[in-house]
Amino acid sequence: MGARFPFSAVVGHDDLRTALVLNAVHPGIGGVLVRGEKGTAKSTVVRALAALLPSLDVVAGCRFGCDPAVTVDCPDGPHDAAASERRPARLVELPVGATEDRLIGSLDLERALTEGVRAYQPGLLAAAHRGVLYVDEVNLLHDHLVDLLLDAAAMGRAHVEREGVSVSHAASFLLVGTMNPEEGELRPQLLDRFGLTVAVRAARDVATRAEVVRRRLAYEADPDGFAARWADEDAALARRIVAARAHLPGVVLPDAELRRIAGVCAAFDVDGMRADLVVARTATAHAAWRGADEVAEQDVEVAVRLALPHRKRRDPFDEPGLEEDQLTDAMRQGAEHARQPGDPGDHPEDGPGDGPDDDPDGPDGPDDGGGGPGDGGGLPPGGAGPAPEDRPAGNGSTGERSHTPAPSFRTRLLAVPGVGEGAPGKRSRARARTGRVVRSSTVDGAGLHLVGTLAAAAPFQAARGRSGPGLVLRGADLRRSVREGKESNLVLFVVDASGSMAARQRMSAVSGAVVSLLRDAYQRRDKVGVITFRGGGAEVALPPTNSVDAAAARLRGLRTGGRTPLADGLLRARRVLEVERVRDPRRRPLLVLLTDGRATATTTGGDPMRDALRAAGLLAADEVASVVVDCESGHVRLGLAGRVAEALAGVCLRLEELSADQVAGVVRAARAA
CATH class of the missing domain: 3.40.50.410 (von Willebrand factor, type A domain)
Structure with missing residues (x-):
């Protein structure tokens, strides 16, 4: 397999590259959701990012990639800090068809059945620790899996409580999700928890499109040679990320800019305080990226463009995005607040680098937005237009008329009877890979039904000559879990x-x-x-x-x-x-x-x-x-x-x-x- 497409060789997509770089500088921003039509190089850009991240010192032999310089509660601990090794940051991909066991880990069945011990087998969250977790087509991922990975990304730890296993391990990673809106939207609750959101579109400029094709063909002809030609640019970006990370703790968020952030978020009437925190963290990261010692108005504007488009969305049918006049008005209101002196008793925040415990909303995940390296970037204006107004119409049955829909309401559940096997959803009953276990079976089901398997094998242990703590199993003992959930x-x-x-x-x-x-x-x-x-x-x-x-x-x-x-x-x-x-x-x-x-x-x-x-x-x-x-x-x-x-x-x-x-x-x- 040849080298990955270089990050520096990507044509355009300034907003996306900025959002990814700022998250690499400050992982506390909470990740990036990339929305775009098919064929816009979303996956190519994300995969190229991993090569820019600095290499890591990890404890040798630790399955969770622990930092030898940091004392953590690790299931593989205690560690010998002297036994360390250096490896590149990982890019871990979560496929759409992944199971819950594959994501968070589960009981090590081989050891449980052969040695009679409860042992934990790590999942993809452990593999992504201190690296990048990439979820392609995140809008098609099962909702409960999205909940799990967003919770882990917000708290920096994964907690596993299942099948007699109780494990907590570090899971700090840069979360990146891509999606094509034509294939369905994310639920608003999940959309809000991505730190930044970027909308990508294919360029309409002929020269730009021609350059995209030219570089792609050159890469396919000689991947290693093409990567070598861009190696210096990628190395310079990697050094700049390392420098910005080191500079980040010293960046000051002045009270005036903090008030500007609060004023802009208030102007957009966003829910909760998550937006304010993400904008503050993003603005601080952008200032560090510029090499500045304190946050300025330009940093706040970039952060607002990246973090607020999806948070102004009030209805599932509203288009995400910020219109320029909305942004201008909000920044003007924010400027008025920035000029006002602090109220008595007000204290400036210590800075946007605080951890999840400092978040008044509790642990939260990443938001979404967009921006381009070093500039304001910007998302295209969005928003659905108003419904057509009523037009007068005659009484005849052949006349045509338009109409204004009446206000909507919360509807009662209309469900299909019986039990289906369709795609996961929330409407009708269905046999599913997730959900509550209703019984064990020798034929149907998904995953091992541990209790059923043990119960089936237990009566035959003496006849099979069992000695020691392990069980003697036969193929006929295996039972599968039949689960019932909801389908769409x-x-x-x-x-x-x-x-x-x-x-x-x-x-x-x-x-x-x-x-x-x-x-x-x-x-x-x-x-x-x-x-x-x-x-x-x-x-x-x-x-x-x-x-x-x-x-x-x-x-x-x-x-x-x-x-x-x-x-x-x-x-x-x-x-x-x-x-x-x-x-x-x-x-x-x-x-x-x-x-x-x-x-x-x-x-x-x-x-x-x-x-x-x-x-x-x-x-x-x-x-x-x-x-x-x-x-x-x-x-x-x-x-x-x-x-x-x-x-x-x-x-x-x-x-x-x-x-x-x-x-x-x-x-x-x-x-x-």
Whole structure:
């Protein structure tokens, strides 16, 4: 394998390189989340960083890479400080399919079963200590694994309590995650805990793109030779990182700049104090990188650009990013606070190098942001635009109108019945690799069921001639753990956008309900799709995708009017589900139909209602779990949506019954399995 692509040879991506370098200078910043489209060299830049980190002195033979100059509580201790060796800083990669055991470590089963002792087998967190832990496609990683690694990154230690093993070991590392937003977002709680966030995009400048290709081709032709040509630049960067680390403890954060930081964070109305701390730490690291003795306004501006874009996000559908006018206004407010004298009793902070115990929010993980080496960098302006305003419309059924969605609300749980085997999520019951253990099995399951294995082997120990503390095992003794957790589903929204739905502002309420359901799908890690039907037929407004915010964007531009081809909407949904069943057979679908139940058009020329019920019967025969949301209003109601729900073998809910605040309990979305 040839040399890695040199860090200095990367074209552009100044924000990303700055964020990585500042974390290398001050690991307390909390890591970097890199958001970007495919093919933007995210992984290349991250892997190149490891070569810039200084080599480490480690205790010889220690599985946890302990520093011989620092006394720590190590499971392999006590150590002989004289027995040390020097090695490069490691880059440890956490694959998307990693298990919890692989991440944090587990009981050493070989020693437990052969020697009868409880011994700990370290995981990837131990291997990454004092190095870089890189998680590609972090948005696709199981949520509980993201929680574990962020907790370890925040506290600098990993705590393992499982299978009779109680271990705590040092786990201080530079956490870097990359993700493609098109494949789904991180939960806001996890997004907030990354120290800095950077958005990367491919350059649109022709000369820049040509230079990227030129360097990549040269690297592929001769990796070692290409790396040698950039070795001096990389070595200079590595020396500068070492110098900045040494200079960092002496950098002063003046009270005026501390007040500026507090003023900017207050102007953006960020939650908690984590943002203030991360900005302070980042500004101090940037000052050390510049070789300055104290933090200045330019350092704060770089830190704000890197640490606050994701923290101003108030809704899952808000785009992360800072607009220039927002940043200018916030910095102006911060400048006003910086000029104000300190209040009586105020004391300047000792500095941003404090540990997790000094954090008023408790142990916290990294935040996110972006910036470029030595300059302000900056993220592109983001943010979703407002929903289209209402336009006047006539009373005719063929008129078109736009609408303003009603306020969203917290929805009740709509779940697929039975037990599935789909992707991890938070909607329906599923057999999973994680979750609570429900039983042991000789066939199904994931991972060893230790108690079941021991119980199966115990009656035969005398017959097998056991002597000593170990157990004599046979293949037939092994038992697997059958676990039950939650899965995500494919939630396919089929929305009636006909003229009858537009009457009495009904569509505004329906759009508000769909946005609420989309937000719920976002939180439960679902895949979503949107089909609308009106006028002459049905169309796929959004093919099934993990990007829930894309579905919300499509709904903002939804237009209504025309007749009601309900049968066409259901048949189009059936075709979409057939294709998705081939693509992802383990992901169970949930059909959510929002309609008043009227059917006034069909492409077959027959009776519209009869065709709609026949189409619903086909979906029921496919065993598609369905929920019909009855949007009919007024004093006189025909109850047609109930007939459609009966044909679908699904559940019919009134529109107002979607709110979890009004109706308690769980809706099972189809017949019991």
